[in-house]
Structure formats: C-alpha cells, structure tokens
Amino acid sequence: MDFYNEIKKELINNEINRTIKNYSINRSDLNTYYNVGKMLSEAGKHYGEGIIKEYSKKLTNELGKGYTQSRLRYFRRFYDVFSKCPTLSDKLSYSHYCELIWNDDFNKINYYINISIIHNLSVRQLREKIKSKEYERLPNSTKEKLINRKESNIVDLIKNPIIIRNNNHYEIISEKILQKLVLEDIDLFMNELGIGFSYVGNEYKIKLGDRYNYIDLLLFNIEYNCYVVIELKITELKKEHIGQIQVYMNYIDSNIKKITQDKTIGIIICRKNNKYIIEYCSDDRIRIREYKII
Secondary structure, eight states, X not given: OOHHHHHHHHHHHHHHHHHHOGGGHHHHHHHHHHHHHHHHHHHHHHHOTHHHHHHHHHHHHHHOSSOOHHHHHHHHHHHHHHTTSOOOOXXXXXXXXXXXXXXXXXXXXXXXXXXXXXXXXXXXXXXXHHHTTTTXXXXXXXXXXXXXXXXXXXXXXOOSSEEEOOTTOOSSOOHHHHHHHHHHTHHHHHHHHOSSEEEEEEEEEEEETTEEEEEEEEEEETTTTEEEEEEEOSSBOOHHHHHHHHHHHHHHHHHTOOTXXXXXXXXXXXXXXXXXXXXXXXXXXXXEEEEEEO
C-alpha cells in the first residue's frame, strides 16, 4: 500500500466534507482520524518510527499547517486504543477522545465516554473530571457493576472522597463553613453525589415534639424518586451521627414523602470514616463518605 498517498487522500476528503457537509463533520473527523491512525500504525510496522517525522514534513509542505508529528501520533494512538475498545460515538468530538486515549484502562475510558454522553460534557468539563480522578474515587462495587453492565442504584456513583472546593481559602473549617463551601458550589457537590440530584433546602427545619431540628441539606433525586438527607460532619464518624440521620430520614418518610416515592436515603459526609461503626449499622439506606477540601 502507498501509505502516504492514502493518508493524504483521507485528509483531503475530510476537509472537503467539513466544508460541504456541516451536519456530519464530527462523524467524518472520527472516521478519518481513525483510518489515518490505522495507516500510520501499519506504515510504522513497515518503515519504523521515523515515518511519522517524514509524513509530517510532507503533509505540511503539501497541505499546510496542522500535521505536526505530535498530531500524527495522536491519530495513531486514537486508532490503537479504539481498535481494541470499540465504543466510538459521534455524540462526542475527537477532542473528547484525545482526553482519554493515553489511559490504558478501557473500563475507565468507557466510564468517561458514558458520562460525557449522558451529561453532555464539554471537553473542559471532561478534563476536570479526569483531573479529579472521578473514576478512581468510585467504590469498587460500583466499578464491578459498570464492568458487568449491572443496574446501578442511587448510591453507587457517590464518589469517595467527595471533593469540596475552598474558593475563599478559609483556614478554619467548622461545620457551618463546610456547609457554606458546599452551597457556594452546589452544582459541583451534586455532581460528586452522582446523577439526578436536585436541591430542596439547607438547614431544613423539622419539628420533633416541641423542638425544631435542622437538616444540613435536603435533596431530591429525580431519577430514583426519593429524598436524600445529607449531614455534614468535620469529625470522624461517630455512632450518634447514625442515630441522628436515621431520625431525620424517618421524619421525612413519615411527614413529607409521598406514597408514590421511594424511601429516603441518608448520606453522612465526614472527615474520616469509622469502619467499625458502619459495620454495625443495620440500615442499608445510610452511606458514609469522606470529604476532601481543595
């Protein structure tokens, strides 16, 4: 095969498609760069690694800027990855895939592809999720479900630790400050919890007997049709935290939840988990997550 001329033809045809078929630009890019990557891979087997430098120089002379050695290596890597991990979707751009192709874990790649499609993530948003090691912060049980394509539940996608940004650089973190940080970037917080969360209120007032109590955060999950009680703790998990959130959850179920809605779940977000306490918690609606302030 005349690798160089075939590569050149692919790239020229793609530029033509980009000009006259705007509706299919993304699909054309993906197909072209995949095919070019395949030919570069085959050419490398025949002529060695130096062929990238040679083709880059010739393409630049004949087609203009934009065909650096680095870009050609990206094309080749794009093919190498997705010839083994065939999950290409034209709902994502080539730029999205470039954020993923240097990972060697196909399960991780598939996770980021799926959430990018579901949440319509921009390239910048995808980059931020990768940078925050979102996949690595998923529970191992969740990763197993994703790998085996089992149905997830509301708590599966809650990260651990949960990232909370300290944009105002508070030096001393009290529970009030922690709550303030969460509210200042509530979208980030709900994304850390997973999908389908909506805000109901903070310091949500409930009456127990003749006394008022205040739930740190009350959310509702649209996808799983249930209320979610959030309690924020700046200490290690304590047994009284379990009792407190159980009371709040039961109150919501008895007084606010509609008959068509599922039972309330509770999430305690604390500085440090205590596996011995949670081991003896019989309420599987409660989940514990640590937080990390950045």
